[in-house]
Amino acid sequence: MSCFILDPTLQADCHHLGRLPCCHVLLHRNAAVAWFILVPETQEQDLLSLPAVLREPVMEECSRIAAFVREHFQCPKINFAAIGNLVPQLHLHVVGRRATDLCWPRPVWGNLDRAVAYAPETLCGVIRALFAIRDFSTTQQEEKRP
């Protein structure tokens, strides 16, 4: 049984859609951009401090999510980052960008003034589509909450 607990800020800011073998797969609640956040189950706080044996499969999972964002959200550009100055738990941003989005060309962090919620049916469509990704699974515990 895993005793890994997602950071409360990430839980509050994101829909917890499911997981891949190394990472929890979260989607930021702000639908203004296609903003996925992957959280590997590790106590290490910096991506570049991970041992290669964990860093490589984690990056492979990020690449799968990036390919999904390009196709499902029709985003030609992906921004990728591990920052964590405010939330210390290691989390990896995979953000689909396009030249028409709300804060292009600025990075999303601190520059998305307007929050747009996902419609429930849009969210369900994203989850259904995620099953095309190898090894994706969902428990959807969070989404069952009232």
Add this chain to the structure above:
Amino acid sequence: MSCFILDPTLQADCHHLGRLPCCHVLLHRNAAVAWFILVPETQEQDLLSLPAVLREPVMEECSRIAAFVREHFQCPKINFAAIGNLVPQLHLHVVGRRATDLCWPRPVWGNLDRAVAYAPETLCGVIRALFAIRDFSTTQQEEKRP
């Protein structure tokens, strides 16, 4: 002979210190934070679009630079990002952060209002120290310019 040309904006913004097997090693001219930029020799524009055979050694080189930043600049935290909304050539930010730096806890992109230049002797010290990194080499062509 390589026909790879560094993006002019990166050339203007950075000191080109040398290279590792996959990446050119640049240091942002703004000394307010320890801000390295690694540029792999590829035409691909997104880190997460690289094939694993290139992504993995590139990430390994970023990890070596991150370890150097932690030790040489005494930075407890590393921010890592591949953004490229303004400069399309793939470049990877490895930024040393500490709670006392000029824009903590905000990310550096767009938030560093004040530019501080490296003193020449500080820059030489960085380059000398970089030789402790496996496979680092320098030509220092840029630094010879008047």
